Amino acid sequence: MSRKKIIAGNWKMNMTPSEAVALINTLKPLVQNDEVDVLLCVPAIDIIPAMEAAKGTNIQIGAENMYFEEKGAYTGEISPNMLVDAGVKYVIIGHSERREYFAETNETVNKKVLKAFEHGITPIICCGESLTQREQGITIDWIRQQIKVAFLNVTADQAKTAVIAYEPIWAIGTGKVATTEQAQEVCAAIRACISEIYDEATAAAIRIQYGGSVSAASAPELFAQADIDGGLVGGASLKPDFGAIVNYNK
Numbered sequence: 001m002s003r004k005k006i007i008a009g010n011w012k013m014n015m016t017p018s019e020a021v022a023l024i025n026t027l028k029p030l031v032q033n034d035e036v037d038v039l040l041c042v043p044a045i046d047i048i049p050a051m052e053a054a055k056g057t058n059i060q061i062g063a064e065n066m067y068f069e070e071k072g073a074y075t076g077e078i079s080p081n082m083l084v085d086a087g088v089k090y091v092i093i094g095h096s097e098r099r100e101y102f103a104e105t106n107e108t109v110n111k112k113v114l115k116a117f118e119h120g121i122t123p124i125i126c127c128g129e130s131l132t133q134r135e136q137g138i139t140i141d142w143i144r145q146q147i148k149v150a151f152l153n154v155t156a157d158q159a160k161t162a163v164i165a166y167e168p169i170w171a172i173g174t175g176k177v178a179t180t181e182q183a184q185e186v187c188a189a190i191r192a193c194i195s196e197i198y199d200e201a202t203a204a205a206i207r208i209q210y211g212g213s214v215s216a217a218s219a220p221e222l223f224a225q226a227d228i229d230g231g232l233v234g235g236a237s238l239k240p241d242f243g244a245i246v247n248y249n250k
Protein backbone atom coordinates (compact mmCIF):
# COMPACT_ATOMS: atom_id res chain seq x y z
CA MET A 1 0.00 0.00 0.00
CA SER A 2 1.29 3.43 -0.75
CA ARG A 3 1.04 5.88 2.07
CA LYS A 4 1.28 9.62 1.46
CA LYS A 5 4.25 11.03 3.34
CA ILE A 6 3.51 13.55 6.07
CA ILE A 7 6.22 16.05 6.86
CA ALA A 8 5.43 18.09 9.93
CA GLY A 9 7.22 20.87 11.73
CA ASN A 10 7.04 21.10 15.50
CA TRP A 11 7.88 24.66 16.45
CA LYS A 12 7.86 23.84 20.19
CA MET A 13 7.97 27.06 22.32
CA ASN A 14 9.30 29.25 19.53
CA MET A 15 7.80 32.05 17.40
CA THR A 16 5.60 34.90 18.58
CA PRO A 17 2.39 35.38 16.57
CA SER A 18 4.01 38.01 14.34
CA GLU A 19 7.15 35.89 13.87
CA ALA A 20 4.90 32.95 12.99
CA VAL A 21 3.21 34.89 10.21
CA ALA A 22 6.57 36.08 8.86
CA LEU A 23 8.00 32.54 8.88
CA ILE A 24 4.96 31.10 7.10
CA ASN A 25 5.26 33.80 4.44
CA THR A 26 8.90 32.80 3.97
CA LEU A 27 8.09 29.09 3.84
CA LYS A 28 5.08 29.31 1.49
CA PRO A 29 7.02 29.20 -1.79
CA LEU A 30 9.58 26.73 -0.42
CA VAL A 31 7.28 23.94 0.75
CA GLN A 32 5.24 23.33 -2.38
CA ASN A 33 5.22 19.57 -2.94
CA ASP A 34 1.91 17.93 -3.87
CA GLU A 35 3.29 14.48 -3.15
CA VAL A 36 3.45 15.05 0.61
CA ASP A 37 1.21 16.43 3.35
CA VAL A 38 2.84 19.52 4.82
CA LEU A 39 1.97 20.47 8.36
CA LEU A 40 3.21 23.01 10.87
CA CYS A 41 2.38 22.34 14.51
CA VAL A 42 2.65 25.68 16.26
CA PRO A 43 2.18 27.16 19.75
CA ALA A 44 -1.49 27.61 20.68
CA ILE A 45 -1.34 31.40 20.51
CA ASP A 46 0.00 31.20 16.95
CA ILE A 47 -2.70 28.88 15.59
CA ILE A 48 -5.20 31.49 14.42
CA PRO A 49 -2.73 33.91 12.79
CA ALA A 50 -0.87 30.92 11.29
CA MET A 51 -4.13 29.58 9.80
CA GLU A 52 -4.79 32.98 8.28
CA ALA A 53 -1.26 33.24 6.87
CA ALA A 54 -1.41 29.71 5.42
CA LYS A 55 -4.84 30.12 3.83
CA GLY A 56 -4.91 29.03 0.19
CA THR A 57 -1.56 27.22 0.45
CA ASN A 58 -0.66 23.55 0.94
CA ILE A 59 0.48 24.26 4.53
CA GLN A 60 -1.79 22.82 7.19
CA ILE A 61 -1.65 24.13 10.74
CA GLY A 62 -1.68 21.77 13.72
CA ALA A 63 -1.37 22.01 17.49
CA GLU A 64 1.44 20.83 19.76
CA ASN A 65 -0.75 19.65 22.62
CA MET A 66 -4.33 19.38 23.82
CA TYR A 67 -6.07 18.50 27.09
CA PHE A 68 -8.41 15.51 27.41
CA GLU A 69 -11.30 17.42 28.99
CA GLU A 70 -13.83 19.44 27.00
CA LYS A 71 -13.94 22.52 29.23
CA GLY A 72 -13.78 23.69 32.81
CA ALA A 73 -11.38 24.70 35.54
CA TYR A 74 -8.09 23.63 33.92
CA THR A 75 -6.13 26.86 33.90
CA GLY A 76 -3.83 27.20 30.95
CA GLU A 77 -5.06 24.18 29.00
CA ILE A 78 -6.43 24.04 25.46
CA SER A 79 -9.49 21.89 24.76
CA PRO A 80 -10.28 19.79 21.69
CA ASN A 81 -13.31 21.99 20.96
CA MET A 82 -11.07 25.05 20.85
CA LEU A 83 -8.79 23.35 18.33
CA VAL A 84 -11.70 22.20 16.18
CA ASP A 85 -13.22 25.69 16.20
CA ALA A 86 -9.87 27.10 15.03
CA GLY A 87 -9.81 24.59 12.15
CA VAL A 88 -7.09 22.32 13.52
CA LYS A 89 -6.95 18.80 12.03
CA TYR A 90 -3.77 17.44 13.66
CA VAL A 91 -2.41 17.54 17.20
CA ILE A 92 0.88 16.23 18.57
CA ILE A 93 0.24 14.02 21.59
CA GLY A 94 2.79 12.79 24.12
CA HIS A 95 5.95 14.42 22.82
CA SER A 96 8.89 13.36 25.01
CA GLU A 97 9.25 16.96 26.21
CA ARG A 98 5.66 16.86 27.47
CA ARG A 99 6.35 13.55 29.16
CA GLU A 100 9.56 14.84 30.77
CA TYR A 101 8.58 18.39 31.81
CA PHE A 102 4.80 18.11 32.19
CA ALA A 103 4.45 14.66 33.68
CA GLU A 104 2.52 13.12 30.79
CA THR A 105 2.26 9.35 30.98
CA ASN A 106 1.19 6.61 28.61
CA GLU A 107 -2.21 6.76 30.32
CA THR A 108 -2.73 10.50 29.82
CA VAL A 109 -1.51 10.09 26.25
CA ASN A 110 -4.21 7.46 25.72
CA LYS A 111 -6.90 9.78 27.14
CA LYS A 112 -5.78 12.57 24.81
CA VAL A 113 -5.65 10.24 21.79
CA LEU A 114 -9.22 9.05 22.45
CA LYS A 115 -10.42 12.62 22.88
CA ALA A 116 -8.72 13.78 19.70
CA PHE A 117 -10.41 11.01 17.70
CA GLU A 118 -13.75 11.80 19.32
CA HIS A 119 -13.42 15.33 17.92
CA GLY A 120 -12.17 14.30 14.49
CA ILE A 121 -8.63 15.53 15.11
CA THR A 122 -5.79 13.27 13.96
CA PRO A 123 -3.30 12.62 16.76
CA ILE A 124 0.40 12.47 16.01
CA ILE A 125 1.33 10.06 18.76
CA CYS A 126 4.94 10.34 19.90
CA CYS A 127 7.07 7.53 21.25
CA GLY A 128 10.77 7.01 21.75
CA GLU A 129 13.49 5.68 24.00
CA SER A 130 16.18 7.36 26.07
CA LEU A 131 19.86 6.72 25.45
CA THR A 132 20.01 4.56 28.58
CA GLN A 133 17.14 2.42 27.34
CA ARG A 134 18.82 2.01 23.96
CA GLU A 135 22.07 0.99 25.66
CA GLN A 136 20.16 -1.48 27.84
CA GLY A 137 18.71 -3.07 24.70
CA ILE A 138 15.11 -2.43 25.72
CA THR A 139 14.17 0.06 22.98
CA ILE A 140 11.62 -2.12 21.19
CA ASP A 141 9.98 -3.39 24.40
CA TRP A 142 9.66 0.16 25.71
CA ILE A 143 8.13 1.49 22.51
CA ARG A 144 5.73 -1.45 22.16
CA GLN A 145 4.47 -0.64 25.64
CA GLN A 146 4.03 3.05 24.76
CA ILE A 147 2.09 2.09 21.62
CA LYS A 148 -0.08 -0.53 23.30
CA VAL A 149 -1.25 1.89 25.99
CA ALA A 150 -1.66 4.85 23.59
CA PHE A 151 -4.01 2.77 21.41
CA LEU A 152 -6.18 1.28 24.19
CA ASN A 153 -9.85 1.46 23.13
CA VAL A 154 -8.94 3.06 19.81
CA THR A 155 -10.87 1.37 16.99
CA ALA A 156 -9.15 -0.03 13.90
CA ASP A 157 -10.84 2.59 11.73
CA GLN A 158 -9.50 5.33 13.95
CA ALA A 159 -6.05 3.75 14.17
CA LYS A 160 -5.77 3.64 10.38
CA THR A 161 -5.90 7.43 10.28
CA ALA A 162 -3.44 8.02 13.13
CA VAL A 163 0.12 9.20 12.76
CA ILE A 164 2.87 7.84 14.99
CA ALA A 165 6.12 9.75 15.43
CA TYR A 166 9.11 7.68 16.48
CA GLU A 167 11.53 10.07 18.15
CA PRO A 168 14.54 8.65 19.95
CA ILE A 169 15.02 11.10 22.84
CA TRP A 170 18.80 11.07 22.39
CA ALA A 171 18.37 12.36 18.83
CA ILE A 172 16.10 15.31 19.65
CA GLY A 173 17.80 18.67 19.27
CA THR A 174 21.22 17.07 19.59
CA GLY A 175 22.26 16.97 15.94
CA LYS A 176 22.70 13.24 16.53
CA VAL A 177 20.30 11.70 14.02
CA ALA A 178 19.52 7.98 14.30
CA THR A 179 21.02 5.93 11.50
CA THR A 180 18.57 4.98 8.78
CA GLU A 181 18.88 1.35 9.93
CA GLN A 182 18.04 2.26 13.55
CA ALA A 183 15.09 4.42 12.49
CA GLN A 184 13.74 1.84 10.03
CA GLU A 185 14.13 -1.01 12.56
CA VAL A 186 12.02 0.75 15.18
CA CYS A 187 9.41 2.03 12.70
CA ALA A 188 9.03 -1.52 11.36
CA ALA A 189 8.61 -2.80 14.93
CA ILE A 190 5.92 -0.17 15.55
CA ARG A 191 4.07 -1.28 12.41
CA ALA A 192 4.33 -4.92 13.55
CA CYS A 193 2.92 -3.93 16.93
CA ILE A 194 -0.06 -2.19 15.24
CA SER A 195 -0.58 -5.33 13.17
CA GLU A 196 -0.69 -7.43 16.35
CA ILE A 197 -3.14 -5.07 18.06
CA TYR A 198 -5.37 -4.74 14.99
CA ASP A 199 -4.59 -6.39 11.66
CA GLU A 200 -2.34 -6.05 8.64
CA ALA A 201 -4.62 -3.61 6.84
CA THR A 202 -4.51 -1.21 9.78
CA ALA A 203 -0.74 -1.56 10.04
CA ALA A 204 -0.38 -0.92 6.31
CA ALA A 205 -2.50 2.24 6.50
CA ILE A 206 -1.02 3.97 9.53
CA ARG A 207 1.65 6.59 8.90
CA ILE A 208 4.85 6.47 10.94
CA GLN A 209 7.21 9.43 11.06
CA TYR A 210 10.77 9.63 12.24
CA GLY A 211 11.84 12.64 14.33
CA GLY A 212 15.14 13.66 15.87
CA SER A 213 17.61 16.05 14.21
CA VAL A 214 16.09 15.57 10.76
CA SER A 215 17.88 17.83 8.28
CA ALA A 216 17.85 18.46 4.55
CA ALA A 217 20.87 16.15 4.35
CA SER A 218 19.40 13.22 6.30
CA ALA A 219 15.77 13.41 5.07
CA PRO A 220 16.09 11.72 1.65
CA GLU A 221 17.59 8.51 3.01
CA LEU A 222 15.37 8.38 6.08
CA PHE A 223 12.16 8.97 4.14
CA ALA A 224 13.12 6.34 1.56
CA GLN A 225 12.86 3.58 4.19
CA ALA A 226 9.99 1.15 3.81
CA ASP A 227 8.35 1.97 7.13
CA ILE A 228 9.14 5.68 7.43
CA ASP A 229 6.33 7.85 6.12
CA GLY A 230 7.80 11.27 6.72
CA GLY A 231 9.21 13.25 9.60
CA LEU A 232 8.46 15.32 12.66
CA VAL A 233 10.95 18.13 12.41
CA GLY A 234 11.91 20.44 15.27
CA GLY A 235 14.78 22.90 14.80
CA ALA A 236 14.93 22.72 11.02
CA SER A 237 11.22 23.61 10.71
CA LEU A 238 12.03 27.08 12.02
CA LYS A 239 14.22 27.82 9.04
CA PRO A 240 13.98 27.89 5.25
CA ASP A 241 15.73 24.46 5.42
CA PHE A 242 12.25 23.04 6.03
CA GLY A 243 11.58 23.62 2.34
CA ALA A 244 14.41 21.29 1.35
CA ILE A 245 13.14 18.64 3.79
CA VAL A 246 9.64 18.84 2.33
CA ASN A 247 11.16 18.52 -1.15
CA TYR A 248 13.42 15.63 -0.12
CA ASN A 249 12.32 13.70 -3.24
CA LYS A 250 13.08 16.40 -5.84
Ligand SMILES: O=C[C@H](O)COP(=O)(O)O
Binds near residue numbers: 095172173174211232
Ligand atom coordinates in the same frame (compact mmCIF):
# COMPACT_ATOMS: atom_id res chain seq x y z
O1 LIG B 1 9.14 17.05 17.43
C1 LIG B 1 10.27 17.20 16.93
C2 LIG B 1 11.41 16.58 17.54
O2 LIG B 1 11.46 16.72 18.90
C3 LIG B 1 12.70 16.75 16.83
O3 LIG B 1 13.34 17.95 17.14
P1 LIG B 1 14.70 18.30 16.36
O4 LIG B 1 14.41 18.14 14.90
O5 LIG B 1 15.02 19.69 16.74
O6 LIG B 1 15.72 17.29 16.83
